[in-house]
Amino acid sequence: MSLKTYVFYQKASPFPGWIRFIGQTDIxxxxxxxxxxxxxxxxKIKYPDSELVFFPQGTIVDPEAMKYDELTSSxxxxxxxxxxxxxxxxxxxxxxxxPIINNMPSxxxxxxxxxxxxxxADAKAFLLKLSLMAYxxxxxxxx
Amino acid sequence: MADTKISDYAALTVPADTDxxxxxxxxxxxxxxxWANLRLQAPWMTNYSRSKFTWVGTNTITIGPGAYYLYGKGxxxxxxxxxxxxxxxxxxAGSSNLTASEWHIIAIDYSSVSAAGVLIAANFINRAASTVxxxxxxxxxxxxxDTDDRVIFAVKTDASxxxxxxxxxxxxxxxxxxxxxxxSLDIDTTYTDVTLPSLPPxxxxxxxxxxxxxxxxxxxxxxxxxxxxxGGLWVAGVSSSATRQAATIPVRTDAxxxxxxxxxxxxxxxxxxxxxxxxxxxxx
Numbered sequence: 001m002s003l004k005t006y007v008f009y010q011k012a013s014p015f016p017g018w019i020r021f022i023g024q025t026d027i028x029x030x031x032x033x034x035x036x037x038x039x040x041x042x043x044k045i046k047y048p049d050s051e052l053v054f055f056p057q058g059t060i061v062d063p064e065a066m067k068y069d070e071l072t073s074s075x076x077x078x079x080x081x082x083x084x085x086x087x088x089x090x091x092x093x094x095x096x097x098x099p100i101i102n103n104m105p106s107x108x109x110x111x112x113x114x115x116x117x118x119x120x121a122d123a124k125a126f127l128l129k130l131s132l133m134a135y136x137x138x139x140x141x142x143x
Numbered sequence: 144m145a146d147t148k149i150s151d152y153a154a155l156t157v158p159a160d161t162d163x164x165x166x167x168x169x170x171x172x173x174x175x176x177x178w179a180n181l182r183l184q185a186p187w188m189t190n191y192s193r194s195k196f197t198w199v200g201t202n203t204i205t206i207g208p209g210a211y212y213l214y215g216k217g218x219x220x221x222x223x224x225x226x227x228x229x230x231x232x233x234x235x236a237g238s239s240n241l242t243a244s245e246w247h248i249i250a251i252d253y254s255s256v257s258a259a260g261v262l263i264a265a266n267f268i269n270r271a272a273s274t275v276x277x278x279x280x281x282x283x284x285x286x287x288x289d290t291d292d293r294v295i296f297a298v299k300t301d302a303s304x305x306x307x308x309x310x311x312x313x314x315x316x317x318x319x320x321x322x323x324x325x326x327s328l329d330i331d332t333t334y335t336d337v338t339l340p341s342l343p344p345x346x347x348x349x350x351x352x353x354x355x356x357x358x359x360x361x362x363x364x365x366x367x368x369x370x371x372x373x374g375g376l377w378v379a380g381v382s383s384s385a386t387r388q389a390a391t392i393p394v395r396t397d398a399x400x401x402x403x404x405x406x407x408x409x410x411x412x413x414x415x416x417x418x419x420x421x422x423x424x425x426x427x
Contacts, residue, residue, distance in 0.1 A: 001399065003340060023326040026338050034369075034403060039328070039335040046329070058244070 002028040004054040006040060007061055007075070009068040011049045015082045017067030020047065024057060099142035104133070191285065191426070192220075193314075196249075196296045201305035202229050202241060204249070204298060206267065213251055213293050214283035217259030219266070227267050229298070229306060234264035239271040241304045246272040246297050246343045253291035268292060277345040285426035286345045295427060297343040314423040315350060322418040325404075327356065330414045334403040336369055341418020342400045345427075349394050350420030353404070355379040357386035360410035366394060369401035381412060391419065 008021035021043070025036040044050050053068060055061070061075060064084055069076045078084070083091070105113075117123050136142050194209030206227050210220035227249070228234045230241050235252060252268035270288065277288035286294040298306045299318070308319035322341035339349050355364045361382040365375035379388040394402050404414055 001338070003338070021326070021328055023323070023328060024338075024340060029336065029338075034334050035336050036338065039330065039333070042331075042333075043329060046331075 001026050003057045005057055005059040005061060007053050007055065007068055008040060008043060009051055009053070010047070011051060011070070013049070014085060014088070015067070017069055017076075018082070018084060019061065019063035019066065019068060020050065022061045022063060027054065096141050100133075100136050103136075103142065193423070193427070194295065196311050196316075198298075198306065198308045198310075198319075199226065202233065203227065204229070204296075204306070206249075206296075209295075211251060211293055211295060212284065213253065213256060213259070213291075214280075214285075214287070215253065215291055216256050219251060219256060219259060219262050221262050225262070225264050225267070227264050227269075229269040233269075235266075235268045238269045239274060241300050241306065242271050242273075243302050243304045244300060246299050247306075248272060248275055248277050248288060248294055248343065248345070249296040249298065250277075250288060250292035250294045253289075253293070267295075269298075272297075272344045275344075279345070279424060279426060286424050294345060296423070297345075299343070314427075315420055316423065317350070317420040318418070321352070323415070324351065324418045325414060325416040327413040327415050329358075329411055330364075330404060330406050331409040332405060332407060334367065334375070334405045336401045337404055337416060339394075339396060339400045339402065339416075339418055342396065342421050345424055346400070346421045347396050347398065347424065348422035349396060349400075349402075349418055350391065350422070351394050352389055352391045352417040352419055353378050354387065354389035354415045354417070355381050355406070356413045356415065357381040357383065358411040358413055360408060360412060362406040362408040362410060362412040364404060364406055364414055366392075366402055366404045368395050369397040369399070369403050371403070375403070375405070393422065 003024050004027050006021075006023055006025055007019055010018045010020055025040070027037060029035040029037060031038055040052050044052060053073070055075075064086060065078060066075045067078055067082060113126055117126055191211040192209050195207035197205040197207065199205055204227055206221075206225040208222050208224070210218060213219045229238060229247060231238050235255065237252060237255075239247065241247065247269045249267060249269050251262065252266055255266050255268070256262065275288040277286050277294045279285070280287045283293075288294055298309065301307050310317045310319070318341070324339045324341055325337050339351070342349050353364060353366065355362065361380070363380040364378050366378055367373050367375035378390045378392060381388055396402050404416075406412060406414070
């Protein structure tokens, strides 16, 4: 058995060298239609513009901090402009929730507003704000 | 030795292979059976009584009371905890020094055992997996390495060459840290070999977490022993409303630690597998 660390990367999108899959495999396995290496090669066809490289067993690879550099044939740190899909998900989530967070009053403000209700108009205004917040939370997005 | 009726034994005695058992009080010749034949016919009765193995520290384990039949010597046993220190500077100078991230196989050291009987710490040996080929031997009735050393346990070292903690539950040994046997790989409808580096060399039974992750589209995951032509066993399923499912199951591998996994749908869903334990082989 000859275990190697494999790095399966994309050449262009979302950025050159983005690591899609990592792991270990036995590169000496005799092809029989089901070996791991055959699966990795099939994935090169399934995901266009991708490539497969090997490193010694035990090489530490972190796709959220590293990318593969074809010029030097090595793993290098991500640039600030290299946004992995995982990081993009977090950014999208933040973009969705930040307006809600920004518009959310403190509990002290909520308590004061409720205590200050003295007539139907005030109550209606408060209920509207409350409904808007419930609507945003249900939609998971501010209008 | 003359024929001996079981009722003649006043105390527990270690018989010789050629001693005769008489199955009735009368000495009837066709009811005689040698201990050797009994051992061959019923190895599960006479082959071993497994010890309890306990992690003590970075180079030490405790081998609880037990008894193993050592081929060529006879019954070897001990009746109290034995503290075994690994490495050539430990309990046995013939042991391998601890190496980084490697299995070390614990065995009864044939060359150190003068005869059947009570063993001490110096009668055990640890050998780095890279230096031995432990394998089940049907004729000897157990897992053996270095020709005649009977394998009884194994420990894994970490990157600092220290024995990692593990917890034994009968024939199951749980690791104190998981090993990633497969890391989020897109598997489709063709069975794919997955090697389980989390298993010790002699082992063909693993305890695995198999996790299916929804990326795009519903799917179900199946597994089977490498080389099998069976349809396989369902282990997990995901959909847009249940995007991750993990199951912890015992798996049987081939001799090269390989199982096969597949999904029933070709999409981008991925499978991750964690090795969390291993099973002592038959005869251990």
